[in-house]
Amino acid sequence: MSSSPEPVLDANLAVALNALLAEQSVTRAAARLHTSPAAMSRTLARLRRILQDPLLVRAGQTMVPTPRAQALRDEAASVVRRLGALLTPGAGVDPAVLRGTFTLQAADLVGAALAPGLLRLAGQEAPGVSLRFRAEEWEAGPALRDGRIDLEIGSIDHVDPETRVEELVTLRMAAAVRPGHPLTEGPLTPDRLAAAEHVVVSRRGRFTGPLDTALAERNLHRRVAVVLPGHLAAMTLAARSDVVCLVPTAPPGAADSPPDRRRHRPRPAPPRHPAAPAAAGHRHGVAPPPGGRRRPPLAPRRRPQDPSRIRRPDRLRHSGNSGLPEGRGLRT
Template sequence: MQLDLNLLTALDALLEEGSVAGAADRLHVTAPAMSRSLGRIRKATGDQILVRTGRSMVPTTRALAMRAEVHALVQAAHRLLSAQQEIDLTSLERVFTVRWHDTLTAACGTALTAAVHRQAPGVRLRLAAEPGTDDPGLRRGEVDLESSSSQPALPDIRHRLVGRDRLIVAVRPGHPLTEGALSPERYAAAEHLTVSRRGNLHDPLDGALGALGLERRVVASGPTAAFALQLALGSDLVVTIPDVVTRAARDQLGLVTLPLPISLPDVSLYLLWHQRYDDDRAHTWLRDLATETIRALFAPPGRRDEGGDAGGVPA
């Protein structure tokens, strides 16, 4: 029997997604086409691969045993073929999905879009909003580049440190906290607004205040920094946010910024991507361009960059 190596890609997607529809979406083919591929895989392996249980499908014992090896073979083939390809940005046609925190998109989205269009006119960007819950978009191939304030826990997610920010306090002009020195006690006694896409009313600030015997009163939570800044502008609410990536938005609104009166570590900023793109030259170009765009916020041109690529180890 002649083996169609394309079936390995289909098998990899089926084992990752656990459904015909999910694998079809991932590989941008129709569900009937993926169903036919599954039939051919079953015939080639002599195994059902996926079996229906109620409304879902589960992998067979043999499918579970071969899952890691199939994935490794597909990635090795991808690296082998990609190594022979030279990238021509002027003729490159591709869609990249970039999912960053809203503050980073607001600070760098325009510059990144302009740079991408200037260098590769055929490339299109999807600047996607972060979901309210943890999402496996990187692993599923739905997201090409993501931002995070922490290193990934999964070994197949790569990371690169692109900057370190510090937290500052933003209030409306004429806010009572702008008069006199800002002590931890005065800061804690104010009414606060958190920024959380999950709607959390607490964050690491509360732990730092608790260590000083202080407790702040959080009266609201906003899903984005832009929303929080607008709310702070029209009220006495205090919002504590990263300095560099929100500077343009704060200046545009005319908000007053104050130094945070308690000691906290800097906020790290990482770019994340799946290891499947390690040797993808187009993806390498995108993440290098994104890195350059972001680091321009933090350091003047010519300053030596810090950090580097990593896979499950500190950058």
């Protein structure tokens, strides 16, 4: 049993009908809708065929509505008003009335740095919102497309058409070692850094990164003893052994993070030390840094049409500018 196809509705006909019934003149209706009298006359003829009624009839020098047109006048005006409301951009979402849970995917170190600031912002601006941090998966994985997360914060290699990335801040990478490590004695040079054993943080198990590119430009090569998926585990290993761990540090002018940062003396990094730009929001390309490849370690991929998430990258930028934790027993 076949069903007849639904009729194709032209909303412009409702707008034209409303103008014709309100103006009771083809010429004035055309001027109202910024079209020509000839085009409006053709539209009136089309409306007459559809409604099977003349709608407007000439009476001397004027046109008057038929009884059917008079009955349709208020309804046509109401339909046009509803169409206008339907097609008008919505007002911005008020965070104070939001209720629900926002799920963010971030590296352990980044999550630890962002959580305090985001909790303060949520308490001040969106008290009905709860935050859920999930452990990282692969960069640019399917979690956002699948609806399992609202925001991805991580290193993004490529751009998907349905996602956006906005750069937040550039974090300088520093070499972290245990107190008393040989690298803490004397200046830290590229040769001494390359001669040490390293732990690399990579979700994909990669043994190389921007530091290797920078060292290769000086004909130097480092030995990577172990690869771990998170910074906190790598920092713990560095605190208990002689491996060197690269960790992101706060941008210049950022507040110190309590209380471990105050306990450790910063050390100068070797020349052309790699930097990592933190990005969030609308996905876009990031330029490479001197001596190494830049990738955005903070990049929320989100659905563009979701108004409740529009302001989040900007709020991340403010909450993420606090210092990053360095970990107990480490010196940078």
